[in-house]
Amino acid sequence: MAAKERPIFLVDDPIFDEHRARGYHPERPERLLAVRHAVSAFAGSRGGLTSLAPRDASDDEIERVHTPRYVEQLEQADGLFSALDDDTYLAPRSVAAARRAAGGALALVDALLGAEDGATGVALVRPPGHHARPDRGMGFCLLNNVALAAAHALERGKKRVAIVDWDVHHGNGTQDAFYRDPRVLFISLHQAPFYPGSGNAAEVGDGEGTGFNVNVPLSAGASDAVYAAAFDRLVLPVLDQYAPDLMLVSAGFDAHARDPLAGMMLSAEGFRRMASGVRGVAERHAQGHLGLLLEGGYDLEGLETSLLATLEAVAGPAVAPSQVADQAPLSMRQTGDLERAATALRPFWKV
Numbered sequence: 001m002a003a004k005e006r007p008i009f010l011v012d013d014p015i016f017d018e019h020r021a022r023g024y025h026p027e028r029p030e031r032l033l034a035v036r037h038a039v040s041a042f043a044g045s046r047g048g049l050t051s052l053a054p055r056d057a058s059d060d061e062i063e064r065v066h067t068p069r070y071v072e073q074l075e076q077a078d079g080l081f082s083a084l085d086d087d088t089y090l091a092p093r094s095v096a097a098a099r100r101a102a103g104g105a106l107a108l109v110d111a112l113l114g115a116e117d118g119a120t121g122v123a124l125v126r127p128p129g130h131h132a133r134p135d136r137g138m139g140f141c142l143l144n145n146v147a148l149a150a151a152h153a154l155e156r157g158k159k160r161v162a163i164v165d166w167d168v169h170h171g172n173g174t175q176d177a178f179y180r181d182p183r184v185l186f187i188s189l190h191q192a193p194f195y196p197g198s199g200n201a202a203e204v205g206d207g208e209g210t211g212f213n214v215n216v217p218l219s220a221g222a223s224d225a226v227y228a229a230a231f232d233r234l235v236l237p238v239l240d241q242y243a244p245d246l247m248l249v250s251a252g253f254d255a256h257a258r259d260p261l262a263g264m265m266l267s268a269e270g271f272r273r274m275a276s277g278v279r280g281v282a283e284r285h286a287q288g289h290l291g292l293l294l295e296g297g298y299d300l301e302g303l304e305t306s307l308l309a310t311l312e313a314v315a316g317p318a319v320a321p322s323q324v325a326d327q328a329p330l331s332m333r334q335t336g337d338l339e340r341a342a343t344a345l346r347p348f349w350k351v
């Protein structure tokens with residue numbers, strides 16, 4: 001690659017801080033302070049990122065994924081304290097923040113598609129999105145930002161959009177949005193059994209979308225080596241066969257060992273490897289166009305260090321996970337997890 005630095009777009013907006021529960025909630029605005037620290041540290045070492053002005057997603061754009069009835073339900077809650085379920089609060093500014101977060105995801109796609117080769121970007125959005133189903137928000141999520149980004153890319157003429165979801169929870173909302181649609185390949189790695197309970201390897205899609213929904217459920221305790229093996233053996237081979245023309249990531253950082261909600265053992269290096277892997281896929285198939293959207297991650301230090309490593313990997317040369325992974329031997333249980341996922345994939349992909 002030329003030494004010239006690639007543009008990296010940044011989506012952020014003060015309204016994302018205004019989504020705040022009345023009492024303590026792990027999905028809190030302080031998370032943004034952590035990710036902004038990471039961005040500052042990264043920018044200090046490399047030079048600036050290109051800030052994008054997020055806009056509000058319109059009803060029509062939101063209804064590419066969500067039902068009009070759900071959009072109306074959110075509008076009725078605008079300005080009030082309420083909740084969609086026990087986990088998912090709404091504060092007076094939450095609906096406005098969700099519209100801006102979704103619009104930020106769309107602005108990121110617009111910027112990537114309009115940019116030179118190798119442009120990447122990160123959207124530091126709140127509230128997160130990947131649990132939001134077409135007809136209801138759940139799991140801290142109101143609007144499904146990454147699904148809306150993918151739908152927008154399809155609307156703009158992309159033919160094959162890949163979404164890798166490395167948040168520790170299964171991206172059930174994103175799965176639901178594209179379960180019958182081969183134009184979006186969805187790959188989720190997640191702790192199982194765990195919230196929200198979906199994401200079995202046998203959930204491979206339906207109808208024309210059969211084979212284009214990939215779940216890699218992993219037992220609690222998975223380390224950098226487990227995720228690196230999952231990427232090497234399953235995720236990257238499937239992505240290379242699919243050859244996406246846009247690469248998106250649901251970038252949650254709650255599989256970090258320090259995370260208080262989950263039980264995985266990833267370090268920042270683990271995220272660096274995964275980010276480098278998707279960067280390589282984007283390079284090989286999608287003119288380098290890669291967009292990352294923030295999902296979960298509830299330990300502030302884990303969030304900051306992991307996002308910084310991710311940004312460095314996205315900006316740097318692509319390295320296959322196998323080139324950097326210390327291939328610590330996997331336990332029988334961990335090997336079994338990967339083998340079960342591979343068995344579900346083999347009718348559709350060479351893995």
Ligand SMILES: [Zn+2]
Nearest residue numbers: 167168169296
């Ligand atoms: Zn999560």
